[in-house]
Amino acid sequence: MHRTSSLAALFCLLVSADNHASSQWVIQPLHDGQAMQPPTLYPLADDQAQHDIYFDKGRYQIHLADAQTCAYAWGASEGQRVRFNQALPMIACATGPFELRVRVAGNIRLDYDRGQRSLTLSLLPKKSPSPVFRRALPQITCADWSGEPVRVPVGSVFAEGEWVTDFYSGLSAQVSGGHIRLTPARGSNGLLLLEAADFQASAFNWDNATVYFLVTDRFANGDPTNDHSFGRQADGQDEIGTFHGGDIKGIIARLDYIQSLGANALWMTPLVEQVHGFVAGGQAGTFPFYAYHGYWALDYTKLDPNFGTDEDLRTLVTQAHRRGIRLIWDAVINHTGYATLQDLSDFQVPVLRQSTGRPLDNHWQPVAGESWHNYHDLIDYSSPNWATHWWGPDWVRGTLPGYQAPGADDQTLALAGLPDFITESSQSVGLPPLLAAKADSRADPGTKTVAEHLIDWQVYWVREFGIDAFRSDTAKHVELERWQQLKSAAESALQDWRGEQPTAQGIDSPFWMVGEVFDHPLYKDYYYDFGFDSLINFEFQDQAHDLAMCMTDMEGLYQRYATEINNDSGFNGLSYISSHDTTLFYAKYQDLDLQRRIAAPFLLLPGGVQLYYGDESARPLGSYGDDFHQGTRSDMNWLTLDPERQSLLAHWRKIGQFRNRHSAIGAGHHQQISREPYVFSRKLGDDRALIVFAGNEISIKPAQ
Structure with missing residues (x-):
């Protein structure tokens, strides 16, 4: 249901x-x-x-x-x-x-x-609702706000007699005696977002990036005719690891929605052609697990037809740029995808056991006494044909005959057992057998190192389509100099594309690269010397639930982030509260008030911020079997936007739009002005913003 x-x-x-x-x-x-x-x-x-x-x-x-x-x-x-x-x-x-x-x-x-x-x-008769387990919220005290006007000291930011507008409510007041008096809007959770009444939005700055991150397959289905490419199947059960139909056309149809959140950059899970078949999902192999998430590439030079066409991507870039939204390409150069029955059949890799009488493609299903792991019984992993018909030992490490065994360090291990590209190799190689035999691949058949092939494949999308940035997957598992090479090649490619697009919708920001170094907290280290403009900040999520209880408690973090990030032009971080590889903020307490309270502390962070699709609408966990991370990738909850969630969404939109108007929020100087009410400013040149938190709103239910 x-x-x-x-x-x-x-x-x-x-x-x-x-x-x-x-x-x-x-x-x-x-x-x-x-x-x-x-x-x-x-x-x-x-x-x-x-x-x-x-x-x-x-x-x-x-x-x-x-x-x-x-x-x-x-x-x-x-x-x-x-x-x-x-x-x-x-x-x-x-x-x-x-x-x-x-x-x-x-x-x-x-x-x-x-x-x-x-x-x-x-x-059908109504059923009694099943009880839902919810954790008790953290016991953190905070001031309450019950609807009264707030007297705000603004003299350090706005001049005497100047008119100041609350962006949230649209109300204005004139500075008198260094103060204004305004009433926060109902539903704002006691928030005033103050700017000069005549303020015009500041120019885009990557240091103030608001990145909207979505799992392409789970966001929106704009073209149902491409839902079952390569014979991919639904499982008829919980559909934990199957393709759900989300695609580029679905994203295009909702660009106005993304823009309304104040997002100025869009990061999509990889769109390139994935392995065609499934592996076993979960430790027990309870579900078929396809590459719906995009991180098991087969051909980096082609879009996966489940996600769309080249023309779809060109349209997405054009329409996103018209809305001031930059496109972030998820660059994966550490590993390729697993071998699946469908791929081994499609590319005639002679390692399948032909005498079983079972399907040798995506129609295979376990029978009584089997799990999805049993598809391995149809594959001969001891065959010498792996070396001559699959990726080949010059390209990847793996536990196969003739292949180099994975190592124990970050650069040579086989992450999650995935075939690990030998990116450190200086040997020039042609295409792997798999791609050499693939008629529609755009891969250059010339000889170059593995890393050079991989970099060319990623940069193709920049030069041909005008991609604005990379999110570098598994950055610590690839040699740092490779990332610098990738960044330099992408910068040149973007200049080439813009040179051929004289009316490229006014997007002229420099090429940007953010790295995923799993568990990396917010501090500057050697990654920033190798092409990275930012790293994903893994520390904020761990604190977010407690900090959501009282925005006043953000002051120490705000001051530290602003000092460390904005005093160093070569350093930034991308903070988040939810992701596909950790958990959803909403899932822990399943509390809509808490989801509202976190919006301002999070969206007003110095540095960049990353919204994960559904943060703004309290998207719940999906089915996950015995693999919890699959639950974080549930379908976007377009279908459950009841009045409470619509009110929640409107709240996130207001704050996100305010952030996008003011580069000073992410990139400016932070100063606390008052503790009660909590008042602070952000300044960057002529850009001035002042934020007031009067206390947690006693009642924030939407009006009926």
Whole structure:
């Protein structure tokens, strides 16, 4: 069951007609008679005909669509009324959908009779909600704010008689006696975001980056026709490790949403072609695990068709730049992807055991007594053909015949057992056998070192598409000089692209590179001497829940970050509260008030900040089996934006937009002005911002 509790949400559900893989139920909420958003799709197993779905009160349209025939492949006859518990005949190439009016929110069963071409809708009895475990919030005291005006000392920032505006509420006041008096907006959690009334937004600065990070496959599905590339399958269970359909077109459709958060940079999980098949998910092998996350590349020179086309990417770059959003490419040069049944079949690597009678591709499934790990039984890992038909021993380390064994240090270990590129090698090599035999690869067949091949493959996307930045994956597992080479090549490539794009939407910021050095706290070290402008700051997440309880407690951290970052032009950090490799902020306490309280302490940090998709809307954990990290990559919660979450989202938007207006927030000088109420300023040249926290709002429920 997938629940939606907002008329602004959209819900589409895959099901079968004659062809299960290409047909879909489209269930479209309407508002004032109009559809609200592009579709989000959820694949189902081929044999499913009955679906229990939660419907909010409101109006909906329902029809069966596919990619090959009519817009309404199967829909309603003209004037046909929907009645519950009655079989509704479905008309081929109908002129319109079924119109459904739901008067009482609840679960509705869709029962599709394929033989009779009919749909039956029936209301299901309400179930008692299961108890949800929630931890008690940290016991941290903080001042309360109950709605009264606040007298704010502003004389150190704004001149006597100057008009000052609260960006959050839009209210203004004139400085008198070095003070103003304003009332924070309801829902602001006692916050005033003050700027000069005539202030114009400052220029972009990477030191004030607001990066929106999303798992491409789990964000938004803009093209359901590409959901099953290379025969990738749904598992019909929890879909923990399968592709869910998110793609570049889905991102394009929601660029306005991303811009509304104040984001000025977009980091997407890798879009390049991934291994085609699955491995076993979790320690127990309880689910098939595909490369939906993008970190198991097969061909770095091609987009994965599950994510879209070259034209989609060009459109994304153009449309993002028009909105002042820079594109961050996730650069992975440490490892490639695992060998899967589908790849070994697709590229005719002669290591498969042909006599088993079992499928040798993505249609393989475990039988009784097996787990997903048992697909290994079909592969001969002792075959000498690995050396001559796969990546080859000149390219990667691995525990295969003829291959160099992984080492024990950071640069030579096989991270998570993945084939480790020999990036330290000075030997010139041609293409690996796998890519040499791949007809559509763009990889240069010339000879060069492994690292030079890898750098060329990454830089291609900058020179050809105008990518603005790299997020360097697993940075400590690659020699530092390789990152410097990558950065230098990317800077040159971006200049080339901009030279050919005289109207490149005004994006002229320098190429930027941020590194992932797992567990690295905020301090400057040797990484910054090898091309990195910033490193992901792993320390803030550990403190975030306690600091969210009272923004006043941020002062020590604000002062330290501003001093360390903004007094050194060659140093920055990218702080976060949630990520795909750690946890979600919301998951620990599942408290919407806490999710609101963290917005200001986090978004007003000196340095760069990284929002993980759904931080702004309290996206919950998804199913994860015995692999907790999979839960952090749940589908974006477009379908659960109820009034409380809409109010939460509006709060994050206000603060994010204020940050984006003021480069001084991330890059400026920090000064505390008052402890009670907590008041501080950020200044950078003529850019002045002053922030007030009056206390935690006693009631921050949205107005009904």
